[in-house]
Amino acid sequence: MSTATPQKFEFQAEIKQLLDIVIHSLYTEKEIFVRELVSNASDALEKLRHTQLTEKDIFEESQSLEISLTTDDKAKTLTIQDYGVGMTREELVKNLGTIAHSGSKQFLKSLSEGGQKNSNLIGQFGVGFYSAFMVAKSVKVYSHSWKKDEPGHVWSSDGSGSYEVEQVDGLSRGTKIVIELKDDCGEYATEGRVKDILERYSAFVSFPINLNGKHINTVTALWLRSKNEIKEEEYTEFYKFQSHAYDEPLMRLHFSADAPLSINALLFVPKENTEKLGFSRLEPSVSLYCRKVLIDAAPKDLLPEWLRFLKGVVDSEDIPLNISRETMQDKALIEKLNKVITKRFLKFLDEEATQRPEEFAKFYATFGIFLKEGAAMDFTHKDQLVKLLRFESSLTEKTKNTSLAEYVSRMGSEQKEIYYLVGKNRAAIESGPYLEGFKARNLEVLFCYEPVDEYVMNNVREFDGKKIIAADHGDVKLADIPKAEGALSDDQVKELTKWLKDTLGDRVAEVKSSDRLVDSPALAINSDKFMSAHMRRMMKAMDKDGADTPVKVDLEINPRAAVMKRLYESHTTSPDRSKLVAEQILDNALISAGLLEDATPMVARLYKLLETV
Known part of the structure; x- marks a missing residue:
């Protein structure tokens, strides 16, 4: 009930300017106003909690510390009420009508200086409050200070240039904001719409949030609690809520850091890699918060691209935000966050690989492709990522992986290179001719089954000072081993290789005796050092220039093979x-x-050969 004549005020020129910016260009989504007002309400409750520690005479001391929202779709109103510190008449004028404490001055200054970072804090009554005018015909702010001897007041405005302040009786402690919505903004007076916004932006606010009498924020900000006091089922519940998942996570990392930044993070690895299952490319899913208020549900620069499979939350009080909190101005700070979190997650994976190898093996089977992507493309974290790569090898059992470090530990003193072979599977590699010479010399070869592996190896290039090289590469030189009896003589080999080169013509660049064949009669080495067979297939699939260039190879023959000895005898x-x-x-x-692209001529030739049997 009003007890005095309303007093009319004109907004300061800076506030008029601010209102125009907020209403027309600052926020990209109108729904943000709900988050801003709830954040202000939370801040007011937090201030009251601190005030209760130093002041004894609090107005309505027993009032619950909570936030209430009420929708009325018929009247097209939304009401947001808190029972926090409240404001006196002077504070209403100072906070809502001038730039004294609103943060507006810093904001306007930053605009005039080309968008330099703003030091305004989340929840500070002022700029966030004005977001209500994006959707409001009028706004009324009812407020009663925590001070008992102060009367209550209502502040009202339509945002056009002036406001009124009037004394009223019967107000509860705190602040109640009544927004009369514009005709085209009636959706914000419906319970379902407001509920969606609260669950998206304000789910982890410290104080209870009630919407039309129903408690909304039932999941706590788990990342700010001590790990020792959190139960396993609480982690699972939070993961399901935050990630919209139905199963349990495969792994989780919960950590806090004070330097170089204040960070509280809770990261989850899901059980399934949906990209691997054929679904679309994953989008960033680690949400960024500042003091439990959502800043960005899917920030693209918070983590490197290859960590897009992670779910969870990162909360940092050190983030300087632009006035709308919708984008971050300090890119250097975000890069620092990126490095700190990525480094910590890589350390976590290294610990898993060392202390819980079976669990890491499960992770790698599902998400190893992302580590390979990072090893090939992320120069900053390349060394840590390469250590985490795993492959089967000629010395491991089927399905058992080895690391590059373990490979190096088994190398003989004479071996200077790490060898690998790319193939569809283990059987294909082991049945091919390229492994024979390495097995004969007891040289370990890594087996690579994924199309991306060759690209990864070409980008990693070396590990622990050892060059990484494809075992089927033309430059591979193997140590001599005793020649088996019955092989063609050097002169016979010379004669046969010359005849083969003349006979095969342009299909081969060179024909020579091989030092890497044991049982197979021959093998082909791609003479194009810049395009391997697997690279050629990838380029062909992408319809890239150069993929259709006729294949020319070096042919290496085995002078001990019966086929070659028979061919030498019959070629004349x-x-x-x-x-x-x-x-x-x-x-x-x-x-x-993997270089034969058209088998039609071969089929015709085979029939001719069968005719001679």
Whole structure:
């Protein structure tokens, strides 16, 4: 009930300017006003809690510390009420009509200086409050200070340039904001719409939030609590809530840091990699908070691209925000957050790999592809990522992986390089000719099954001072081993390789005796050092220029193989049939190398060979 004549005030020129900016260009989404007003209410309750520690004479001391929202879709109003510190008449004028304590001055100054970072804090009554005018025909602010001897007042305005302050009786302690909505903003007077906004932005506010008498924020800000007091089921419940998931997470990392930044983080690894299952590319899913208020549900720069599979929350009090909290101005700070969190997560994975290898193996089977992506593209964290890479090898059992560090620990003193082979699976690699020479010399070879592996290896290039090289690369040089009896002589090999080069013509760049074959008759080495067989297939799939260039290979033959000895004997006595055999040997080698692109000529040739049987 009013007990005095309303007093009319004109907004300061700066506030008029601020209102115009807020209403027309500051916020990209109108729904943000709910978050801003709830944050202000939370701040007012927090201030009261501190005031209760130093003051004894508090107005309505027993009043609950909570936030209440009420929607009325018929009247098109939204009411937000808190029972916090409240404001006196002077504070209403100072906070809502001038720039004294609103943070507006810093904001306007930052605009005039080209958008320099603003030091305004979340929840400070002022700029966030004005966001209500994006949706409001009029705004009324009823407030009663915590001081018993102060009367209550109502502040009202339509945002057009002036406001009124009037004394009223019968107010509870705190602040009640009644927003009469514009005709096209009636959705914010419906319970469902406001509930969605509260669950999105204000789910972890410290104080109870009630909407039309129903408690909304039932999940606590778990990341700010001590790990020792949190139960497993609480972590699971939070993960399901935050990630909209139905199952339990595979892993979690809960940590806090004070330097170089204040960070509280709770990160989860889900059980499934939906990209691997054929779904669309994952989007960032680690939300950024400042003091439990959502800043960005999916910040793109908070974590590197290869960590897009992570879910969870990062909360930092050190974030200087622009006035709307919708974007962050200090890019250097976000980069620092990125590095701190990424480094901590990589340390966590390293600990898992060392202390819980079976759990890490489960993680790697599902998400190893992301680590490979990072190892190939993230120069900042490359060294830590390479240590986490895992592969099967010629010395491990099937499905058992080894690290590069373990590989190096098994290397002989004479070995200077780390070898790998790319293939569809273990059986394909082991049945091919490229492994024979390495097995004969007891040299370990890593097995790579994924299309991206070759790209990764070419970008990683070395580990622990050892060059990483494909075992089927033309530059590989292997130590001599005793020659088996019955092999063609050097002169015979020279004669045969010359005949093969003449016979096969432009299909081969060179034909020579091989030091890496034991049982297989021949193998093909791609003579194009810049485009391997797997790279060629990838480029062909992407329809890239150069993918259709005719394949030219180096053919290496095994002078101990029965086929080669028979070919040497027949190349002069049965030249036509020997030519068919030579071409078939080359095609067989191309098949093993994954370089045969058209099998039609080979099929016709095989029929000709069968006719001679």
